Amino acid sequence: MRRSEFLRAVADEFGARSTFLLNDLVLGEVGDRTPTQALDAGVPPREIWLALCAEMDVPEARRYGAGRLEPRNR
Incomplete structure (x- = not known):
């Protein structure tokens, strides 16, 4: 996971609380x-990311692959 993916995952999961x-x-x-x-x-x-998810009780199904952009259609 890259830093940008981490920040995107946090924003997607926690919205206004992310900051x-x-x-x-x-x-x-x-x-x-x-x-x-x-x-x-x-x-x-x-x-x-995993530590934050554990602390905030994010379901395991939403922990992996979070923050990744969808692949481009070619």
Whole structure:
């Protein structure tokens, strides 16, 4: 997962709450950091995404593949 995919997944899943979650929610699974701090510290976006999903009780079916754009039709 790329940083852009992570940010898209957070926005898609959490909508208006995404800014708050990225900047204020401290996740123990990524070293007691906010998602933004974890990204800046070099934690892989996929690891942060999964920690955020676990903390916010996102169903497993919506955790994998999130943030990816649909392939272009050729």
